Amino acid sequence: MCQCCTEKKDIYLPQLATVVKAEAMNVTERYLRLSMDDGQFDYVPGQFVEVSVAGIGEAPITITSSPTQKDGFELVIRKIGNVTNAVHSLQQGAKIGIRGPLGDGMYPVEEAKGKNLVFICGGIGLVPQRAFINYVLDNRADYGEVTILQGTKCYDQRLFASEIAAWEKRDDVDMLETIDEPDDCWKGNVGVVTKLIPKIKSDLKSAVVLVCGPPVMYKFVLMSLEEYDVPHGHIFLNLERKMKCGVGKCGHCQINDTYCCMDGPVFRYSDLATMPEAI
Amino acid sequence: MSVKKISKDDFAVFVDALIGKTSVIGVQAKGDRFDFGPLESAKDLRLDYDVTLQPPKKYFLPPTEVLMTFEMGGAYRSEHDDEPFVLLGIHPYDMAAINQMDELFQQDNYDTHYMTRRNNATIIACDVVKPSENVFASSMGTAVVRGGYDVLLTDVGGAYVVESGTPKGEKLLAEMKGAVADEAALKSRDAVWSKNEKELNRHELKCDAAYLPRLLGKAYEHPVWEERARTCFACGSCNQVCPTCYCFNVQDDVNWDLKTGKRERAWDGCLLDGFTKVAGDHEFRSKRSDRFRHRLYRKAKYVPAKIGGQIACVGCGRCVAACLPDIANPVSVYNRLIDDLGIG
Numbered sequence: 001m002c003q004c005c006t007e008k009k010d011i012y013l014p015q016l017a018t019v020v021k022a023e024a025m026n027v028t029e030r031y032l033r034l035s036m037d038d039g040q041f042d043y044v045p046g047q048f049v050e051v052s053v054a055g056i057g058e059a060p061i062t063i064t065s066s067p068t069q070k071d072g073f074e075l076v077i078r079k080i081g082n083v084t085n086a087v088h089s090l091q092q093g094a095k096i097g098i099r100g101p102l103g104d105g106m107y108p109v110e111e112a113k114g115k116n117l118v119f120i121c122g123g124i125g126l127v128p129q130r131a132f133i134n135y136v137l138d139n140r141a142d143y144g145e146v147t148i149l150q151g152t153k154c155y156d157q158r159l160f161a162s163e164i165a166a167w168e169k170r171d172d173v174d175m176l177e178t179i180d181e182p183d184d185c186w187k188g189n190v191g192v193v194t195k196l197i198p199k200i201k202s203d204l205k206s207a208v209v210l211v212c213g214p215p216v217m218y219k220f221v222l223m224s225l226e227e228y229d230v231p232h233g234h235i236f237l238n239l240e241r242k243m244k245c246g247v248g249k250c251g252h253c254q255i256n257d258t259y260c261c262m263d264g265p266v267f268r269y270s271d272l273a274t275m276p277e278a279i
Numbered sequence: 280m281s282v283k284k285i286s287k288d289d290f291a292v293f294v295d296a297l298i299g300k301t302s303v304i305g306v307q308a309k310g311d312r313f314d315f316g317p318l319e320s321a322k323d324l325r326l327d328y329d330v331t332l333q334p335p336k337k338y339f340l341p342p343t344e345v346l347m348t349f350e351m352g353g354a355y356r357s358e359h360d361d362e363p364f365v366l367l368g369i370h371p372y373d374m375a376a377i378n379q380m381d382e383l384f385q386q387d388n389y390d391t392h393y394m395t396r397r398n399n400a401t402i403i404a405c406d407v408v409k410p411s412e413n414v415f416a417s418s419m420g421t422a423v424v425r426g427g428y429d430v431l432l433t434d435v436g437g438a439y440v441v442e443s444g445t446p447k448g449e450k451l452l453a454e455m456k457g458a459v460a461d462e463a464a465l466k467s468r469d470a471v472w473s474k475n476e477k478e479l480n481r482h483e484l485k486c487d488a489a490y491l492p493r494l495l496g497k498a499y500e501h502p503v504w505e506e507r508a509r510t511c512f513a514c515g516s517c518n519q520v521c522p523t524c525y526c527f528n529v530q531d532d533v534n535w536d537l538k539t540g541k542r543e544r545a546w547d548g549c550l551l552d553g554f555t556k557v558a559g560d561h562e563f564r565s566k567r568s569d570r571f572r573h574r575l576y577r578k579a580k581y582v583p584a585k586i587g588g589q590i591a592c593v594g595c596g597r598c599v600a601a602c603l604p605d606i607a608n609p610v611s612v613y614n615r616l617i618d619d620l621g622i623g
Contacts, residue, residue, distance in 0.1 A: 010346075010357040012544075055540045057542075078558070097349075216561075242556060242563075244529045249383075249525075252547070256581065257584055276499065277569075
């Protein structure tokens with residue numbers, strides 16, 4: 001092999017990590033805490049990894065822990081495809097392949113300093129957002145008011161319920177939650193997450209708004225935010241796409257001229273003006 | 280770099296000697312068409328071909344290739360195809376495509392799998408002798424090529440003018456018989472180039488190719504995408520035969536022992552249904568018209584932005600021939616847009 005290829009690392013080669021902790025969160029979601037076997041892992045909220053199960057394949061998953069937590073990193077994985085089903089059978093001590101962290105489009109950790117933050121999460125959208133939420137809470141003095149909106153389809157699908165309860169108790173967090181199809185035991189808000197937007201106490205025009213949820217959610221959230229004249233430059237959307245390589249080659253995640261894996265997955269809404277495929 | 284003139288007989292002797300030393304891939308007849316394949320004898324080589332069925336991209340990005348091997352639950356080990364080979368008879372438009380792929384596979388994240396093959400390749404390009412039925416390289420500025428090859432060969436009647444483009448090519452030239460090309464031979468070569476710059480143009484683009492990104496900048500909502508895609512089979516033939524289509528899938532394959540396996544990459548195509556489908560069955564480009572438009576935007580707007588404005592359609596015309604419903608011809612799409620939207 002020529003020298004330039006031997007000197008460069010194989011961009012497709014996963015590194016091994018160990019499952020330090022694994023537990024079911026509900027029927028479809030599994031929580032994993034991982035530790036890289038070579039110890040090295042620095043990331044920024046919003047970045048993702050390619051999770052590799054030998055013999056099954058790879059899937060892109062956004063990191064849910066904040067880098068302020070030093071003990072490895074956490075993923076929450078919904079059982080929905082081949083790789084994610086395989087991940088659900090992994091127990092503590094198992095080996096897993098990891099490539100990353102990937103993605104240059106991260107949460108605006110610096111830019112948002114001193115500003116009010118509004119997190120709008122739909123369902124499993126809380127998982128990527130949690131990386132930035134906990135980053136902000138661990139650096140609480142650096143940021144203004146924090147509002148978290150969480151909409152979940154039904155009570156059984158709620159994620160990080162005890163963490164949400166802790167956020168609710170804090171004076172410096174405004175935690176609003178709604179369930180779209182509640183059962184009898186739910187006493188809180190009912191409906192989709194956009195119904196919570198009028199309840200936001202922070203001034204939306206000056207806030208940094210961070211949105212993550214299923215593909216269908218974005219346009220409804222953006223329509224609501226439009227009513228409050230939120231500048232598009234203040235809105236950040238965490239977008240999902242099919243990804244194979246995660247390094248800007250395979251073409252699957254392309255949104256018009258942009259690779260979600262390279263320039264995302266977090267995008268500033270005003271940058272999406274030239275990308276009609278984005279929303 | 281040197282320029283020589285070599286008789287066709289002497290060139291055949293050179294090729295046979297090369298076959299004795301290394302693996303040589305060359306253009307050969309396949310029925311009444313042509314394709315690249317392992318060359319066993321210089322007499323099978325057909326440098327008078329019009330176009331090959333498949334572009335030469337498979338020698339750098341095979342239809343399937345092993346990226347790594349693994350043990351279940353264990354470590355992954357990189358695998359690289361590391362055999363030197365000679366690619367003989369690359370036309371200028373295909374050379375232009377390889378040059379673009381080289382840039383794309385090196386930029387941002389260096390792809391060692393592609394580049395190992397690329398660095399192992401010695402490319403002997405050759406100017407077109409007989410234009411194919413659908414070539415439009417003249418319109419795309421790829422009828423002649425000025426770089427990327429190790430050796431460039433031009434048929435000037437009874438002999439070839441050979442020019443080296445790299446030190447590797449210079450070494451090959453030293454092994455060839457023949458004398459330094461004289462003025463007359465160089466003039467004949469200039470004549471071939473001038474002729475090809477005009478005549479490899481069975482479909483004529485009504486604008487300068489460099490204008491295409493701007494043209495597409497105002498064509499996103501044009502009805503042509505829907506009109507064309509109405510008869511699209513979403514078969515991906517245009518992707519398959521395109522020398523600049525390089526999208527791929529990655530999949531695992533477990534061996535019979537159930538303990539070891541390999542991760543492979545395989546060609547994929549943006550025209551195929553499911554190309555953008557994520558878990559939960561949400562598909563971002565579910566409409567054929569969206570996928571049809573995406574491919575042509577990649578060729579003339581998105582990829583050019585990544586490679587200094589080079590249009591990622593090199594005018595080989597293979598998609599025109601491969602498309603069963605006859606909708607893929609990029610020139611006819613772009614010309615239709617020019618007719619409706621004007622230039623400027």
